[in-house]
Amino acid sequence: MGFECVSPQEVAHVREILPSIEKERILFTPNFAPRHEYEEGIALGCNLTLDAIFPLRMWPEIFANQKLIIRIDTGKGKGHHKYVVTAGSQSKFGIPPQDLEELCTLVDKHNIHVVGLHAHAGSGIRDAQNWAEKAEYLQSLRVHFPEVEILNLGGGFGVPERPGEDRLKIDEVNVSLQAFRAMVPDVSLWIEPGRYLVAEAGVLVSKVTQLKSKGERVYVGTDVGMNTLIRPALYGAYHHIENLSKWGKKRSIVADVVGPICESGDVLGRGRALPETQNGDLLAVGTAGAYGRSMSSQYNLRAPAQELWFEE
Structure with a gap:
């Protein structure tokens, strides 16, 4: 097994975590990078992709x-x-x-x-x-x-x-x-x-903060948004959403699940069938084990969700 890295910072991160890793197990694949990044990759002796x-x-x-x-x-x-x-x-x-x-x-x-x-x-x-x-x-x-x-x-x-x-x-x-x-x-x-x-090894758990209706449209607001999981906003990725607090209950509403970020695109899921949902309910957003924390940000100075690991 090796590690593909697309920036010098990722290469440094791998070497920090695995200081004894053989250089041949690192694949450095920069894209539209400045000259010095190629020079650094060659100097390191890792596999370099052009x-x-x-x-x-x-x-x-x-x-x-x-x-x-x-x-x-x-x-x-x-x-x-x-x-x-x-x-x-x-x-x-x-x-x-x-x-x-x-x-x-x-x-x-x-x-x-x-x-x-x-x-x-x-x-x-x-x-x-x-x-x-x-x-x-x-x-x-x-x-x-x-x-x-x-x-x-x-x-x-x-x-x-x-x-x-x-x-x-x-x-x-x-x-x-x-x-x-x-x-x-x-x-x-x-x-x-x-x-x-x-991807399937992780879920994003959020808490419902508010509910809103605008005509026939229902919004379920949560305490996490695109600063924690940007994939839905960035390229329309679908992540299945379940109400953990109402597990097994009949899905009686259709709602857009949104976050607290000041962007109209801060939507975790549109038109989702959910049980009757209340403030304080816990929602689980599926297939969040990849490109979650690594793509998160402090946008609006809101900290992304904490990352927890569980071992069986």
């Missing part, structure tokens, strides 16, 4: 004779919202196919050793064939980069968000990747399961 051709054009001397992983834009992204789609012309990530010829020229000119290729389609993907498709695409590019020994297929493994949604058939993912490995045994396959591992 996702744009600009640094090779402008600062070739810092990459000369180095080992690199190259992030390729396959041209086709996937995801539950446009802000989580990470491939295609509308996404800022990856080197597009039209730059491939220039990339090869720069790699040869500066004796750069491309040891890995990386592709990532997006987040919340439940198509079990997605990662094998990425493997096949990257494999087709190895003819240009004979030193490649790593294919990083990215992440985006989706988890069910709404009750009754189908789960990603992870066994089918495994079967398709095992079939690829049987045909291409000379590369290591990397994946980035991130949110898939922890």
Whole structure:
């Protein structure tokens, strides 16, 4: 297992927590970063991913004779919202196919050793064939980069968000990747399961503070908002909400569940069926184990919810 970091601060955080970690277990993947961040990554000796051709054009001397992983834009992204789609012309990530010829020229000119290729389609993907498709695409590019020994297929493994949604058939993912490995045994396959591992391991518990009706619309206000969980406001992510204080009771109202932040977008869930809800009730917001605390803020100078860990 390794750690993908997208900033020097994340790299430093991993090294602080795991001071004896081997540098090869850190994958540094900056995006639109200044020159010094690439220099720091190379000096550290971790695996460095390059996702744009600009640094090779402008600062070739810092990459000369180095080992690199190259992030390729396959041209086709996937995801539950446009802000989580990470491939295609509308996404800022990856080197597009039209730059491939220039990339090869720069790699040869500066004796750069491309040891890995990386592709990532997006987040919340439940198509079990997605990662094998990425493997096949990257494999087709190895003819240009004979030193490649790593294919990083990215992440985006989706988890069910709404009750009754189908789960990603992870066994089918495994079967398709095992079939690829049987045909291409000379590369290591990397994946980035991130949110898939922890999203369902956490819930956000909030307390109802006020209720309001405006015509036929009902608002249930809570003591946490987008400063604690920004995913619904940022890209319309759905998080299931339950009233723990009225567990098992009939769902008799439809309400927007909102927070205390001074923004109209401070909504945890719209049009949610809930039992008759009262001030002081406890609400649980599901699949909050990923991108909660790490994306929280002190917006409006309101502290985000406290993070608690429980071990069985």
